[in-house]
Amino acid sequence: MVPTEEAHELVLAFADxxxxxxxxxxxxxxxxxxxxxxxxxxxxxxxxxxHARALYSLLSDDIDHLAYGRxxxxxxxxxxxxxxxxxxxWALVRHVLHDIGEQIRWSAMxxxxxxxxxxTAQRALAEENFHLQHGLSLIRRLLSxxxxxxxxxxxxxxxxxxxxxxxADSGHGLVDQGVLTMSMADQEQEWVKQVSDLFDEFxxxxxxxxxxxxxxxxxxxxxxxxxLHDEMTAVIRIDPKAQW
Amino acid sequence: MKTYxxxxxxxxxxxxxxAGSVDAPDDELARTYAREAYxxxxxxDQMWVVPRSDILxxxxxxxxxxxRNHRHNDGQLLAELRRTTSSGES
Numbered sequence: 001m002v003p004t005e006e007a008h009e010l011v012l013a014f015a016d017x018x019x020x021x022x023x024x025x026x027x028x029x030x031x032x033x034x035x036x037x038x039x040x041x042x043x044x045x046x047x048x049x050x051h052a053r054a055l056y057s058l059l060s061d062d063i064d065h066l067a068y069g070r071x072x073x074x075x076x077x078x079x080x081x082x083x084x085x086x087x088x089x090w091a092l093v094r095h096v097l098h099d100i101g102e103q104i105r106w107s108a109m110x111x112x113x114x115x116x117x118x119x120t121a122q123r124a125l126a127e128e129n130f131h132l133q134h135g136l137s138l139i140r141r142l143l144s145x146x147x148x149x150x151x152x153x154x155x156x157x158x159x160x161x162x163x164x165x166x167x168a169d170s171g172h173g174l175v176d177q178g179v180l181t182m183s184m185a186d187q188e189q190e191w192v193k194q195v196s197d198l199f200d201e202f203x204x205x206x207x208x209x210x211x212x213x214x215x216x217x218x219x220x221x222x223x224x225x226x227x228l229h230d231e232m233t234a235v236i237r238i239d240p241k242a243q244w
Numbered sequence: 245m246k247t248y249x250x251x252x253x254x255x256x257x258x259x260x261x262x263a264g265s266v267d268a269p270d271d272e273l274a275r276t277y278a279r280e281a282y283x284x285x286x287x288x289d290q291m292w293v294v295p296r297s298d299i300l301x302x303x304x305x306x307x308x309x310x311x312r313n314h315r316h317n318d319g320q321l322l323a324e325l326r327r328t329t330s331s332g333e334s
Contacts, residue, residue: 034245036266036277043280130276137272 003114007179008059009076011117012066013217014105015055016077017166019067020225021098022049023232024085033088040134044095047127054120068233072221075229079214079222080162092142093155096135097163100194103128104187105166113178136198143202153204160195161210164188168217247296248274250281252288260292271295 003011025045032038056063081098085091106128109121142148167188174180182190192208199206216222235242245267251260263282268274271293278293 034267036268036273036281040277040280043284130279133272134276137270137276141269141273 003058003117003179004173004177006173007114007117007177010174010179011055011058013076013078015052015059015066016075017081017098018048018052018055018102019232020077020081020228021094022046022052023228024081024083025091025095027084027086028088028091037138041091041095044131044134047131051120051124051127054124058114058116058120064236068236072225072229073219075221075225076217076219077221077225078162078165078168078216079212080159080165082216082222082225082228083159083162084224084227087155089151090155090159092135092139093152093159095131096139096198097160097195098166099128099132099135100198101163101166101191103132104182104190104194108180108182108187111181117179139198140201143204149202149204156199156204156206160199160206161208161212162214163191163195164208165212165214165216167191245269246274248278249294249296249299250278251292251294252282253290254287255289260290263287263291265296266293 022045025048026042028038028045029042030038032041052067053063056066060066062069080094083090083094085094103125106121106125109117110125112118112121139152142152167184169184172183175183195208196206214222235244246269247265247267249265250263252263253260263278266274266277266281268277274293274295275291278291282288283291
């Protein structure tokens with residue numbers, strides 16, 4: 001099929017989320033809380049950048065331009081993906097919120113009528129299951145412990161409502177066109193259910209209905225984006241012909 | 245944290261071999277960390293992750309008994325004998 005503009009927007013927003021998450025996770029290279037976690041977390045970062053690359057390549061042959069060549073208002077990333085989270089508790093909570101969402105989002109694409117997208121989704125979902133398993137095991141472990149919970153709870157309460165932006169509607173035609181097999185609204189409900197169930201297990205009083213000012217899908221960037229963008233475009237600004 | 249030993253096996257006849265160790269707070273995370281530390285580039289098709297405390301350790305002094313030549317038969321004498329016998333027959 002020839003992807004519609006709506007489908008294009010959907011993939012661009014997802015790719016931008018993955019790019020920001022991959023870039024943000026990679027900040028922890030060599031400074032993760034312990035060696036094994038450092039390796040696992042930054043390996044996930046690499047996978048997320050791989051997902052971004054795969055999604056951008058569905059849209060254009062010039063993926064470097066899509067990833068690094070646009071002005072900030074041309075990005076479509078959700079604000080929660082842009083937050084720097086330079087505190088380990090925040091990075092871990094965001095990882096879990098993101099990957100619960102990511103698994104749902106890929107699952108809605110594995111039978112897409114856009115064949116290349118379906119193939120990308122099937123490949124990514126295999127990795128995604130592992131990312132989620134990592135995040136859930138670790139956060140459950142830490143929430144079972146008084147000290148861990150004390151660190152994580154503020155991050156959960158603050159960040160969780162922002163996760164809904166992943167499902168900000170990019171059009172109602174996507175299910176009719178067969179691009180998605182589950183509407184964004186249904187995906188959002190599923191995300192809310194999984195996130196609520198997880199934190200209910202530990203009596204964390206999270207309220208997912210708090211209004212957040214997030215509006216990344218419409219081109220408005222969060223405060224943290226400038227620093228993130230600066231870092232991820234550092235090489236290409238020094239040498240626009242750099243190969244990697 | 246507990247220490248786990250990690251073993252990898254490639255498809256084919258090669259046996260499992262020791263890849264290294266990881267520290268992890270529980271079995272599930274041990275598997276996750278082992279996979280990332282030793283298997284993320286498809287270094288193996290199968291992996292065993294074993295709590296170090298579950299490994300039975302043999303007595304080193306019994307392993308180090310060196311002067312037992314009879315354990316090191318290289319078959320030379322027997323080969324020699326066979327050669328002489330078969331040349332005698334022809």
